[in-house]
Amino acid sequence: MAKGDFRLCDVVLDDTIGRSTPDVEHERAVAIFDLIEDNRFEPVGHAGGPYKLLLSLIDSKLVFAIKTEAGEDVATHILSLTPFRRIIKDYFMICESYYEAIRSATPSQIEAIDMGRRGIHNDGSQTLMDRLSGKIKLDFDTARRLFTLVCVLYWRG
Template identity: 85%
Template sequence: MTTADTQRLSDVVLDETIGRATPDVEHERAVAIFDLIEENSFEPVGHDKGPYKLKLSLVDSKLVFSISSQGDEAIATHILSLTPFRRIVKDYFMICESYYEAIRSSTPSQIEAIDMGRRGIHNEGSQTLMDRLEGKIKMDFDTARRLFTLVCVLHWRG
C-alpha cells in the first residue's frame, strides 16, 4: 500500500446528533461527503495505519471528530469549539446568497467578484479548521476545504 492509500479517509459518517434536514440539505451533505471521500489527504498525528473512518457529531455545540481504523478500532477523538467558525460560516452563507442572487441578475464581472469573495471566505474557514486541528490531524489544504464545506453543510438548515 502506498502513502496515498493509507493517509486518507475511506468513510465519513454523520452521527444522529447532527440531526436530519430538508431533502435539499441532505443532498448537499451527501455530495460534500462524497467529494471528501473521493479525494483527501488525512492522517491523525502519531498514527500511520490508515485508511481511516471519520464520524462527525455535535455535543454541547462542539464538533466532535471520532477517528477509527478500517476495523473500527478507536484511534483518536478531537473536540472543536464551533465558536471560531460562527462568523466565518455566517459570512459564507451571506455571500453564497448574494452569489446565487447575482447569478440571476448580475453581469459576469459582478458574479466573478462575488465568487472571488466567496472563495476567500471559504479559504479562511479552511485555514481556521487546519489551524484548530494542527498537531492533531495532518491534512492538505484541499482536504481542509472539503471538510470546511461539510462543516458549513452541517450548519445549513435549508
C-alpha cells in the first residue's frame, strides 16, 4: 500500500442497487470508468489507499463501504438520499429538456439549457461534498463524477 495514495481503484455496485436496461447499465459502467480514471478520495483519518468503494442501497439510504485495495475495511458511511431527491428530480427534468432541445432548438437555446443542467449537477456535487464532509475528502471533479453515478443509480431507463 502506497502511503498517501488517496484515490479509488475500484467501484462496485451491490446487488441492492438492482439492474436496469442495457442503456442504463452502459451509463453506469461509463460513470464508474470515469470515476476510477481520475479521482481524489481520502477517507478522513486513514493513511492511504488506493481504495475500493462498494455502493449499496439499504432502507433508501446510500451506503459507502470503503476498503483498501487489499480488502481491509476502512470505513462505512451511510447517507440519507433525502437531500438529493429534489436535485436529482430537477436534473432529470432538465436533461429531458436538453435532449428534446437538441432535436429542434437553436444553438443559443441549447446552450442556455445546458448551462442550467450543469448548474444543477454542480449543486448536487456540492451537496454530496457537504454530506461527506468530515468523512471523506473529495475534490470537486471527483464529487461531480460520484454525483453522476448517484444519478445513474436512480435512472431506470
